Structures are given as structure tokens and as C-alpha cells.
Amino acid sequence: MQPNFKNLRPRQTQAIVDKDASISYELTTNGVSQFFDDAARSKLGKTDQPIYVLKTEGYDTVDTISGVTGGSKGGMMWTNPDTTSTNRARLIYAIGNIVYLYDVTNDTRYLLRDINTVDSLTIAFLSGIQMKQNGYFVIGDSTSTTTAYKYSGTTSGVLASTADYSGTVAGTVLATDVAHGLQTGNTITFAGTTSYNETLVVTVVDEDTFYFTHSWDGNESGTWTGQTLEKVTMTGMGAGRLIGKLDDRLMVSGMGTSGASVQYSYLSTSGAFTNFTSSTDTDKGGLLSGSLDAITALSFTKGYGVSFEKDRATFHFIRTLDDSAVGRIKDTITIENKITINGLGVASAKAADVYDDRLFFATQSNGVYAYDPTSTGSNRLKNLMKSFRWNVNEFTYTNSSVKFNPKNNWLHVSCTETSTGVGKILIYNFDTKDWSVDNKQADQLFWDKTGQQMYGITSSGSDVIKILNGSYGSDGGDIELQAETRTHDMGIRTINKRFVNMSLPLLAVNATQSFLVEVFLDQNPSPTVSKTIAVGDIASSGGATAAWSGMAWNSGVPALANTLRLFYVAIIDEFIPDFIRMSIRVTEESSLASGFGQPVIRYSTTKDYPVV
Numbered sequence: 001m002q003p004n005f006k007n008l009r010p011r012q013t014q015a016i017v018d019k020d021a022s023i024s025y026e027l028t029t030n031g032v033s034q035f036f037d038d039a040a041r042s043k044l045g046k047t048d049q050p051i052y053v054l055k056t057e058g059y060d061t062v063d064t065i066s067g068v069t070g071g072s073k074g075g076m077m078w079t080n081p082d083t084t085s086t087n088r089a090r091l092i093y094a095i096g097n098i099v100y101l102y103d104v105t106n107d108t109r110y111l112l113r114d115i116n117t118v119d120s121l122t123i124a125f126l127s128g129i130q131m132k133q134n135g136y137f138v139i140g141d142s143t144s145t146t147t148a149y150k151y152s153g154t155t156s157g158v159l160a161s162t163a164d165y166s167g168t169v170a171g172t173v174l175a176t177d178v179a180h181g182l183q184t185g186n187t188i189t190f191a192g193t194t195s196y197n198e199t200l201v202v203t204v205v206d207e208d209t210f211y212f213t214h215s216w217d218g219n220e221s222g223t224w225t226g227q228t229l230e231k232v233t234m235t236g237m238g239a240g241r242l243i244g245k246l247d248d249r250l251m252v253s254g255m256g257t258s259g260a261s262v263q264y265s266y267l268s269t270s271g272a273f274t275n276f277t278s279s280t281d282t283d284k285g286g287l288l289s290g291s292l293d294a295i296t297a298l299s300f301t302k303g304y305g306v307s308f309e310k311d312r313a314t315f316h317f318i319r320t321l322d323d324s325a326v327g328r329i330k331d332t333i334t335i336e337n338k339i340t341i342n343g344l345g346v347a348s349a350k351a352a353d354v355y356d357d358r359l360f361f362a363t364q365s366n367g368v369y370a371y372d373p374t375s376t377g378s379n380r381l382k383n384l385m386k387s388f389r390w391n392v393n394e395f396t397y398t399n400s401s402v403k404f405n406p407k408n409n410w411l412h413v414s415c416t417e418t419s420t421g422v423g424k425i426l427i428y429n430f431d432t433k434d435w436s437v438d439n440k441q442a443d444q445l446f447w448d449k450t451g452q453q454m455y456g457i458t459s460s461g462s463d464v465i466k467i468l469n470g471s472y473g474s475d476g477g478d479i480e481l482q483a484e485t486r487t488h489d490m491g492i493r494t495i496n497k498r499f500v501n502m503s504l505p506l507l508a509v510n511a512t513q514s515f516l517v518e519v520f521l522d523q524n525p526s527p528t529v530s531k532t533i534a535v536g537d538i539a540s541s542g543g544a545t546a547a548w549s550g551m552a553w554n555s556g557v558p559a560l561a562n563t564l565r566l567f568y569v570a571i572i573d574e575f576i577p578d579f580i581r582m583s584i585r586v587t588e589e590s591s592l593a594s595g596f597g598q599p600v601i602r603y604s605t606t607k608d609y610p611v612v
Helices: 039-043 115-119 535-541
Strands: 025-029 031-035 051-055 058-064 075-079 089-095 098-103 108-114 127-131 134-138 147-151 155-159 161-164 172-176 187-191 199-206 209-213 222-226 230-233 240-246 249-254 262-266 295-301 304-309 312-317 352-355 358-362 368-371 381-383 395-405 410-417 423-429 434-438 444-448 453-457 463-467 479-485 497-508 514-521 529-534 565-579 582-590 594-597 600-605
Touching (some): 025 031, 031 479, 051 479, 075 134, 108 115, 134 240, 172 199, 249 295, 295 352, 295 358, 368 410, 395 444, 395 453, 410 444, 497 514, 497 582, 529 535
Parallel strands (some): 025 434, 352 395
Antiparallel strands (some): 025 479, 031 051, 089 098, 127 134, 134 147, 155 222, 161 172, 199 209, 240 249, 249 262, 295 304, 304 312, 352 358, 368 381, 395 410, 423 434, 497 594, 497 600, 514 529
């Protein structure tokens, strides 16, 4: 679908259009470069899909803990392995010294455990991993040797009886359930009673009784369900700060004097631990061999693991299918120094993620890398920021979170803009090999694989946010989509050129939207051409090419609401002589979807084609 320039070319001016005049976008904010299904081109037999910059979708705050700031201290997304369950995804995270659960399906927050009040411990960092049904956590308290926590999904109990407790605590009812396992602040839901079938917060009296706020309506019995975090003892484990899994092994790194250790423990098919005590029988657990400095992050996938330090990454090759004994670890190759990568350490325990055996991590000063153990040579380790338009030093990664989005084949990297201290999310599209910057803030990112949804915890407060949820506003606000092309010499057939015109494919859903197009020449920081294109004006005047997929604008309004439509705009201006290079910036700001494709520039040369 080439734009029609038949009536746009001044007399006696021969314009040149070649492949170098189609300029790709390299500096993108609040948008992602990706392929967009160009039905019109496909009908013409051209199968190569053009790349468009499409606006990202904003975020919604789904849960807020008032009065607390500082963001998340870590956590994980737990998924119910029962695929028939309608309530599968739960986000578990720590703020302060309390562990919370956010139920994605029911949009409800629960208190799982007050670590400080109940256990007299401090959460330095909540590191979690799901193994079989359970989620296992360590909290990074240097005094909590052998202490870990387990989440097993929804817990339940039997309400044996109730009694009037208002004489002790006004307006409350006492419940009896022997060895209930609850703690003060847990939320449970009663069922099977006549009067108490509600969701209530409990206060524990002792191991067999608890009370809740409710009018006394008689002695009744029934059942209850709730969410709790169980404290467990892991024999031989040091003060755990980070936890991961490698096939059927739990891997834990320590703190303090144990900060350079990586321990492992075998987990049986029944979900029972052996322990972390060193043994000659490697099935039972022990300590990985090799020399490490203080560990900043752990990351594991099938067949290998990585211990990140401040200044290097060390790869552990642990074979769970040993030739001599199935299920045993080959200690002789636990750490191979020849695959130690110096200078690529990470500062944040959240700065590494694994998907489909590929490892992604954000270093402190060298940008973002991908490691693929199935590749060879230079393809194994790749710096994804080689073509990054921004300077790597413009962002800091000391508290970075890295999470892969398999739905879109994107990598999300939360970081901080160095000059402003404002949080950003960098997005890398593996299909188009392009980076963009999103003005969202998240201290930690979580991927819900069941709902195909990204969540985050904000760094400035204690908000749970749902990212890219289909709404094009940030909690109701507009999003400014802006992208700038790389500075291009237009093929440099001659040194000096005259600008003639430009065609620009735009994408919009509503006639109220408008695009600001600016043309920059050479090193001039101010635009030489600046023009606002109102979609409604083009649609009502019939100036646009047929709308997306051949559908008309219908007097300025698309026939299908919220459907991106394509139209070409020819920006015509007076001749601009004697420039060498050109770049273009396009901006659209609204709460609606939008996008734009690669511009095609028409220019003449001052030497060969003088203007009359």
C-alpha cells in the first residue's frame, strides 16, 4: 500500500524514494515496536509485515496497603497446580515485616503471617520458590538459622463450636477448632453455619481457640477455609537469604558468615525434605563445592544454576541424572570456574529470571544480558543493549527486577532513571530486537502464567499494580506515546538535499485523537517542521487512505469501537534546502490506543534536481 504522491510533487522536481528513506524508530517512550497485522498488504501478496510502534496499555492499582511506603521486600507468584481450579493465581509478597497474599481471581488481599509479631524475626528479603504444591520461603534474617516458611494453598479447618465472648472482648464470638494453625490477622471464611457464613478476621487465643467480631447468634458448628503461612524447620540450613530450585533440589544461599555458601536439599516425590546437612550421600543434601564471594542473586533452570555475585556470575552444572546413580549430584562439576563471567554481577536479588532454560539478568553497569545454554560461541551470552539508543548509564539497576513475558515475547526490566530517580520499566521485544521505555514504576515484577498477566509492587508506596491490562490509561490518566527515528542521512546520494514530503502510517481508534509530527534536520535541537494531524479532520474530509482493513471512517468515527485503524498522511511543506541528516518524532497523548509505522521520506537533491 504505497502512498500516492501523484499530485504532491512540485513541477520539475524529481523526488527519490529508496529503501534507506524508510526510517525505523529507535527512541520510544510508552510504546513497544512490534509487528502489526497489515491485512491490506497481505491482500496484495506482500507477506512481510511492517513494524509499528504501538502504545503500551498502562496499569491499574488493584490493591493498596495504606500508611506504608518503601515497596516490596520480595515475593513470588504461586499457581495452583490443579488445572480444574477456577482460582489458581496468588501473589505472595512482603511489605515491612508482614507477608501478604493477593488473590488475583477474587481481587482480595489476605494477611498470611506477621513475621515480627509471631516469630520475632525481621524480613530482610522474602525469597520464594514453588515446588510441587507448596511455596517455600526464606526471609533473610541472619538469626533465623534453619527457619523457613511454607504456603500450601487454601487451608481449612472444622468449627467445632462457638461461644459468646463479648464478656471478654465486646462484640466478639469465640470459636473452637483443635490445633487450628491460625494466627492473629488471618482471614477465614465460614461455611455450613446458620449465622456465621462470612469472611472474617480472627484473633488467636491459643492453639485451639480464636475469636472474631460478630454478634452472638448461638452455638453453631461448620467448616472454615483460609490462607496461612506455616513456619517450618529445615535441618542443617544456614541463615537463608535466597532460595531456588534445581530439578528436585531446593537450593539456598546464606547470610553473614554463610553468605558465600549455596546449600542443597533433596525433595522427595511426596514433598518431604531430607535436610541440608552435608553428607557423603549426595541425595541427602549438602554444600556446593567451589569458591564464591557474597551471593547477591540465585537463578536456576534445568541442568544448571547461577550464583550471582556483585562483580561476577558463576555457573553451577549439577547433573541430577548421574551415570553412577540416578538422582544424585555430580559434586565434581558443581562449580566450573571456566564458565565464571567476570564483570557481570548483579546488585538485586530480583534482577535475574529464567524462562525455557534461557537466563536473563540486569547487571549493575553493563546493561541487560541473555544467556542461552543451548547456543554456542558468542550466541550463548548476548548483551541485549548493544543497539539501545539511550546510554546504559542513564539507568541504574541496584534494585532492578527482571521478568520475562512469554505472552508477547517481551522482557520487562524495572530500573531507575539516574538523573531523576524515577522508576521506569524497560521493555525488550525479542521479535523486533527493539527496546522501549515505559513510565511505569515497579519495585518487583511478577508474571501470572495462568492469567497471562504481569503484576508489580510499586517502589514509592505499597501498591499492587496490574500491568498491561487492556486499559490505555495509568489509573485513568492519559499516556503519551512518543517515538523518534534514528538520525538518517537518507542514502547520501549527494550531500545536500531538499525535503519534499513525508507519508506516515498512523493508527488510531477515535476521530478525537491527534498526532504531533516534528522533523529535525542535522544537529538543530528545534524542529524545522512541526505539524499537528487531527484524525477527525482527515476522516471527515476524506483525506485519508481507506481505513484499516478497508473499513471506512463513517464520517469521522470508526465503524468498530476500540479497533485500531490505519491511514496514511502526507505531510507537505515548503522546500527545505541544504540539509544532510533528518530525524522525525511523533507524539500522541490520550487514554486511547494509538500507534504509527515507519515514515517514508521524499526528497530531492539540490545538485541534480533544482527547484523551479
